[in-house]
Amino acid sequence: MSETTKINDVMTLERVGKVGLICIDNPPVNASGQAVRQGLVDAVAAANADAGIEVIAIYAAGRTFVAGADIKEFGKTPLEPSLPDTINAIEASEKPVISAPHGTALGGGLEICMGTHARVGVKGLRVGLPEVNLGLLPGASGTQRGPRLMGMKNTLDMALSGRQVSGEEALSMGLIDGLEAGEPRDVALAAAEDVLSGKLKTRRTSDLGVELDEAALDDAAKMVAKKMKHHPTAPNMIEAVRMSTGPMADGMAYERKSFMEGLKDPASQGMRHAFFAERAVSKIPEGKATPREIAKIGVIGGGTMGSGIATAALTSGFAVRLIEISQEGLDKGVGFITGNLGGAVKRGKMSEAKRDNAMARLEPSTDMESLSDVDLVIEAVFENMDVKKDIFGQLDKICKPGAILASNTSYLDINEIASATSRPEDVIGLHFFSPANLMRLLEVVVADKTAPEVVATGFALAKKMKKVGVRAGVCDGFIGNRILAYYGKTAGYLMEDGASPQQIDNALEDFGFAMGPYKVGDLAGLDIGWANRKRMSATRPNDERYVRIHDKICEEGMFGRKTGSGFYIYDDEGIRPNPRALEIIDAERAAKGILPKTFTDEEIVERYMTAMISEAARVVEEGIALRPIDVDAVFLFGYGFPRFRGGPLHYADTIGAKELVARIERYAEDDAYYWKVPAILRRMAEDGTTFADLNKEG
Ligand code: 3HC
Numbered sequence: 001m002s003e004t005t006k007i008n009d010v011m012t013l014e015r016v017g018k019v020g021l022i023c024i025d026n027p028p029v030n031a032s033g034q035a036v037r038q039g040l041v042d043a044v045a046a047a048n049a050d051a052g053i054e055v056i057a058i059y060a061a062g063r064t065f066v067a068g069a070d071i072k073e074f075g076k077t078p079l080e081p082s083l084p085d086t087i088n089a090i091e092a093s094e095k096p097v098i099s100a101p102h103g104t105a106l107g108g109g110l111e112i113c114m115g116t117h118a119r120v121g122v123k124g125l126r127v128g129l130p131e132v133n134l135g136l137l138p139g140a141s142g143t144q145r146g147p148r149l150m151g152m153k154n155t156l157d158m159a160l161s162g163r164q165v166s167g168e169e170a171l172s173m174g175l176i177d178g179l180e181a182g183e184p185r186d187v188a189l190a191a192a193e194d195v196l197s198g199k200l201k202t203r204r205t206s207d208l209g210v211e212l213d214e215a216a217l218d219d220a221a222k223m224v225a226k227k228m229k230h231h232p233t234a235p236n237m238i239e240a241v242r243m244s245t246g247p248m249a250d251g252m253a254y255e256r257k258s259f260m261e262g263l264k265d266p267a268s269q270g271m272r273h274a275f276f277a278e279r280a281v282s283k284i285p286e287g288k289a290t291p292r293e294i295a296k297i298g299v300i301g302g303g304t305m306g307s308g309i310a311t312a313a314l315t316s317g318f319a320v321r322l323i324e325i326s327q328e329g330l331d332k333g334v335g336f337i338t339g340n341l342g343g344a345v346k347r348g349k350m351s352e353a354k355r356d357n358a359m360a361r362l363e364p365s366t367d368m369e370s371l372s373d374v375d376l377v378i379e380a381v382f383e384n385m386d387v388k389k390d391i392f393g394q395l396d397k398i399c400k401p402g403a404i405l406a407s408n409t410s411y412l413d414i415n416e417i418a419s420a421t422s423r424p425e426d427v428i429g430l431h432f433f434s435p436a437n438l439m440r441l442l443e444v445v446v447a448d449k450t451a452p453e454v455v456a457t458g459f460a461l462a463k464k465m466k467k468v469g470v471r472a473g474v475c476d477g478f479i480g481n482r483i484l485a486y487y488g489k490t491a492g493y494l495m496e497d498g499a500s501p502q503q504i505d506n507a508l509e510d511f512g513f514a515m516g517p518y519k520v521g522d523l524a525g526l527d528i529g530w531a532n533r534k535r536m537s538a539t540r541p542n543d544e545r546y547v548r549i550h551d552k553i554c555e556e557g558m559f560g561r562k563t564g565s566g567f568y569i570y571d572d573e574g575i576r577p578n579p580r581a582l583e584i585i586d587a588e589r590a591a592k593g594i595l596p597k598t599f600t601d602e603e604i605v606e607r608y609m610t611a612m613i614s615e616a617a618r619v620v621e622e623g624i625a626l627r628p629i630d631v632d633a634v635f636l637f638g639y640g641f642p643r644f645r646g647g648p649l650h651y652a653d654t655i656g657a658k659e660l661v662a663r664i665e666r667y668a669e670d671d672a673y674y675w676k677v678p679a680i681l682r683r684m685a686e687d688g689t690t691f692a693d694l695n696k697e698g
Pocket of ligand 1: 031067069083107131142
């Protein structure tokens with residue numbers, strides 16, 4: 001006989017024989033918000049007060065155990081009881097308390113488990129300390145109870161990487177005491193009965209000792225100094241773990257203080273914004289439409305892009321028909337895919353069996369007609385409107401009714417491409433980023449006539465491919481490349497006016513970009529932008545200042561990494577500035593009568609970022625992006641924007657619209673054609689609103 005008491009809206013206590021089962025039920029991910037914390041304290045107290053209960057077991061309902069603290073409460077007035085106090089109350093229970101986590105036990109969720117007297121995971125469990133991804137350190141004793149259970153090295157590894165660890169690995173590290181298959185309630189009950197029978201031992205984690213591991217602390221300090229210099233709390237994490245050899249209360253006090261300081265740090269705010277950006281972008285007007293079924297995908301083009309897309313599709317379980325005109329091109333494409341998948345196996349991201357299974361779903365062909373049975377075609381040939389229209393005209397005749405016809409174009413007008421078919425409602429842009437098997441961004445470009453369920457299918461595809469789909473309207477370059485084309489000019493102006501490509505790259509890398517714009521250009525291939533500028537040259541306004549340096553470098557066959565030189569030289573000696581590129585820059589300055597000026601790194605960053613923000617503001621104003629947070633997601637997941645800065649428009653809010661308008665007006669004194677204040681920014685400066693306010697309006 002069982003008897004269930006409701007503790008509060010998210011918690012019940014069920015008595016089954018001598019076991020008190022506490023069930024947390026706070027959908028969607030059982031985040032440990034105030035009600036969960038209060039419920040746990042009250043449920044443990046109620047179970048202790050119930051003379052019939054001898055062992056208490058905590059489990060959760062729904063798809064996962066507690067996914068951590070409730071991130072939506074961050075930044076608001078803290079509500080009692082705090083999570084550390086809640087966990088201390090669990091540990092202080094006179095009756096043994098065990099936990100049976102399933103799904104994911106992350107951050108505060110894992111810390112709750114650490115505070116119980118034994119842990120038996122449900123098979124399939126993954127555990128982690130992902131606070132680091134939010135600019136934080138574990139804030140509810142993870143840095144103290146972690147070392148007591150699994151040692152300093154494992155704790156530092158988990159807390160500094162944020163990686164999810166399998167239940168099996170957690171068991172081998174001593175973080176959990178058992179791993180059983182079954183429903184969470186059944187596993188919890190069986191484990192509690194094991195405690196009753198003496199089969200499962202319980203103990204308080206805080207009673208355990210910690211062995212000082214100087215080597216692990218040193219290695220962590222070196223890694224943080226090298227790779228995490230912008231992280232606000234990583235050094236505190238190491239210090240907190242070091243303190244775990246001392247009294248628990250001291251370590252917890254230090255950890256809590258660092259956590260609360262971290263919450264206020266702009267870098268943590270940026271990282272939390274990035275967390276929500278990744279999820280917010282899936283909220284689209286077409287969200288209620290039913291996506292079409294996709295099983296087989298056709299990819300046209302076996303170059304770097306096409307084979308990257310094919311790799312991503314194969315990895316996500318789709319069948320892929322890869323089309324190239326010539327057998328030679330096709331063989332090359334298959335070679336790229338084989339290499340990509342082989343690389344994933346080498347990096348431990350994929351098993352050999354999964355690779356073989358993926359390759360078995362690849363059907364290479366030189367016959368366009370073979371696309372008659374695919375559910376979706378993604379065209380990834382070179383950027384030429386006539387070629388694309390010709391392909392879409394053919395697809396219109398070949399593909400079955402209801403098949404989705406997508407272009408991976410980076411710039412071109414999807415409406416015009418759709419006009420080559422008799423079914424524009426099935427045509428969409430699916431703009432992947434190179435390397436498409438690794439980069440997470442997917443711009444879903446919605447043309448005038450694209451049907452809502454086709455848009456919904458684009459987003460379903462992004463989800464299945466574990467990509468971040470962002471809805472974009474049609475314009476030259478959509479969201480990302482349009483903004484890039486604009487601020488790329490600023491970098492060019494700075495260079496022509498006196499800054500070296502290396503100074504610009506270094507300044508922006510110090511700001512937090514993984515790579516400066518000239519290194520990125522060299523990596524992507526300078527010829528790509530060159531081709532685009534040639535395409536645009538006929539319509540380029542006469543008043544626009546035009547920097548010819550890139551074109552001159554390309555004219556000498558220097559396209560970047562792939563040719564061994566561009567703005568930099570790439571050879572066996574590594575990477576270094578290309579003297580020939582510097583000569584070209586000097587010659588261009590001389591030809592235009594420009595006396596080189598000196599710029600500080602701050603000036604470089606200020607101009608570059610102001611340019612990026614102003615074009616981003618226009619993209620929002622014109623409805624090309626649904627919300628400012630969509631632009632942020634594009635830059636975070638497609639352009640190496642520093643996560644701790646949250647994205648260009650989150651960063652813009654940290655500067656403020658008034659200051660941005662003042663900057664643009666100041667720059668416009670030299671170049672009024674290029675620097676114009678976007679109407680939206682002027683309005684925000686006047687009424688004191690922010691991009692965050694626009695995000696809330698949706
Ligand atoms: N707090 C508040 N909301 C959360 C949340 C959290 N910790 N975790 C997820 N959510 C929300 C998401 O925003 C999303 O909301 P939406 O539907 O309104 O967009 C919803 O829950 C579902 O989340 P996902 O779409 O991410 O669902 P998935 O099934 O794909 O993934 C997950 C589930 C693996 C748990 C993933 O949500 C995740 O990684 N969550 C964050 C985990 C985390 O960072 N925890 C640490 C928090 S900090 C902490 O614990 C501090 C402590 O040490 C004191």
